[in-house]
């Protein structure tokens with residue numbers, strides 16, 4: 001679940017060729033997600049996430065959970081809703097396309 005977008009500022013120091021220390025800052029945008037599998041809140045930097053996926057149209061799973069296991073459980077749930085499990089007699093042509 002997508003929660004919010006945060007902006008962070010990091011301060012760094014570098015030494016100039018004359019030995020003076022100068023501070024400079026770098027802005028960073030991070031997305032806050034809640035894992036749809038375990039419920040843990042986690043952060044991802046904007047560069048690592050497709051901006052189109054920063055919505056609730058997609059499921060989000062943290063790095064500790066098994067993504068493939070979660071996707072499979074969702075598939076089982078949806079097959080039960082649409083009653084298209086392996087024992088069904090529906091052909092692919094009968095499945096409504098939305």
Ligand SMILES: [Zn+2]
Pocket residue numbers: 035036037038039040061062063064065
């Ligand atoms: Zn998780």
